[in-house]
Amino acid sequence: MIHAAIWVLIIAVMLSCFFAACSSAMRTFSRARLVDILEERGRTDRLEPFLGNSAKLMLMAGTFRAGLNLIVLLSVLSLFEHARWVEDPVYQLLLKYAVALALAAGLISVFGVAIPYSLARHHAERLLARSMPILEVCLQIFRPVANVLHVFDPIVRRVVGAEVTTGSADERLTEEILSVVEDHDTEDVVDEEQKEMLEGVIELRSTTAEQIMTPRTDIKGIEAPATLEQVKDAVLDLGYSRIPVYRENLDDIVGILYAKDLIQYLGNGRTFDLESLSREAYMVPESKPVGDLLTELKARKVHIAIVLDEYGGTAGLLTIEDIIEEIVGEIADEYEPTDELASIEKINDSTIEVDARLRVNDVNDELDLELPEDDDYDTVGGFVISRLGHIPATGENFAYENMTITVAAAEKTRVARVRIETTN
Structure with a gap:
């Protein structure tokens, strides 16, 4: 009986170590390195099915680990079934359970956490490449269970307030590009500035207008009505080519004045009306993704957007230059006014x-x-x-x-x- 329990314990510990390592590897692997290894083995056909089932595979591996850890505990308990350390049966029972729990906890900590984590950290891609056939077979056998468990994933996310994601191929590819860019192995291929630019482009997806806009308190505009002389002085003083025009306060922006539009009024005595000359202001909410906004600004052929808060008031101002600076860094403009002190x-x-x-x-x-x-x-x-x-x-x-x-x-x-x- 004891020999059987020892064999069960050894097998359970080894399987727990295997599934724990696979689970950790699926969280940390690099798609680029995994592709290289699969190409060496001539098995790139396994990549897409693996990525498509990654969430279910992780749930399955986690479930197996829980079951195997329970088997480890029961196996250790069975080893001490006939042990007699003290005469009192109550103390004997408590002592037996305490020793069994301590031993099981030690085995699980070493073989179910420490060793798998180290394997996954240093050899995630090779581990997954070799384990794919076993994981695929296990998933085929236990697919009904994995499907049931997978149903609870979005439910739990909603309950705890986490974002419910679809795990689309685009999202996985975005994460992988960031991973590759940050990988020290790419230093000879991609320099630091290129890395920052790539990261900037990708992170535009999650950046909102509120995060990069010029805040309301720093917006410089022209109050209407104003005479031509007043507007010329304001344009020269501010130094901007596009300036918001407002009535009374910045919550009532009526348009954007393009400085070049003033040329037609210089020296010809034409009747000047600031509001009529101003072009329509493009308004966007604070939550607008910057990537989408850049596309819209290009499509509308405008360079500036007014950012509104949830109450309809002016929260800030955003230009195409602001968005580009998120990608390439600060752009120096010889005509742009600068502060006396550097940033x-x-x-x-x-x-x-x-x-x-x-x-x-x-x-x-x-x-x-x-x-x-x-x-x-x-x-x-x-x-x-x-x-x-x-x-x-x-x-x-x-x-x-x-x-x-x-x-x-x-x-x-x-x-x-x-x-x-x-x-x-």
């Missing part, structure tokens, strides 16, 4: 000063910092206000981890510049 200014080896309008993730990437990101704010200024709980005055500061954050410049309604000093 990021190095004070000394441990201190830098940044424009509070910069996004937290951009500052972290550029300066190798670890400022916290949160759904409640996007910018460094938003982070400062979130921490202090009010609109701060110039000079206010606080500590965060190994940094001292100081408000270098502030206006009545917002933070303008932030100084970050690190202690190491």
Whole structure:
């Protein structure tokens, strides 16, 4: 009996290790490397069926692991069935279960977690390439069970508030492209700037207008009505080729003035009407995906969009240049007005000063910092206000981890510049 229990235990532990490794590998593998290995074996025909059934295979592997772990526990218990360590039957039972649970937990931790994780981390693609036939056979045998379990996946996602995805081929390919671009093995093929551009293009799918727009507080416009002289002065002062035109406040934008349209009124005495000259403003919601917006702007042959909040008020402004800068980085324009201070200014080896309008993730990437990101704010200024709980005055500061954050410049309604000093 004991010998049979030992064999059952060994087999259960090995199978648990196998399915745990496969499950981890399916979460971490690189499609590009898997394709290379399958090409070496002449079995690229297995790739698409495998990808199409990946969700069901992971559910099946997880179910097998749960069942096999239970068998491991029962097998260990059976090994101590006739053990007698103490006279008291109650203590004997408790001791037997405690020892069995400890031994089972140790076996599962080592062979069901640590070893599979290491195998999947370093050899995910080779493991999957060799395991595909076994996984396919198991799926064919247990397909009804896998189908039933798969039905609960979107239900559980909705209950916990997670996004319900279709797992389409496009989504898998997008994730794979990002994986390949970030892979250190591509350094000789794709340089750092090209990597950033590829990542920027792909991430446009998940970026919204709200995340990259110029906020309402920074919009420069012309209030109607205005005379030709007033408009000419405003265009020269602002330095933009396209300027929003509004009545009373920015929530009532009536159009976009193109500076080139003023040429027809210069020196000929024609009657000038600012609102009539302005072109229709293209309005979009804050939630508009930037990738879709770029396509629409190109189709409409316009370069600027007004971003509206959920109440219909003006939240910000977005241009094609803003979208392109998400891909290629900051574009310097010799005709575009610039701030006196650079967006990021190095004070000394441990201190830098940044424009509070910069996004937290951009500052972290550029300066190798670890400022916290949160759904409640996007910018460094938003982070400062979130921490202090009010609109701060110039000079206010606080500590965060190994940094001292100081408000270098502030206006009545917002933070303008932030100084970050690190202690190491």
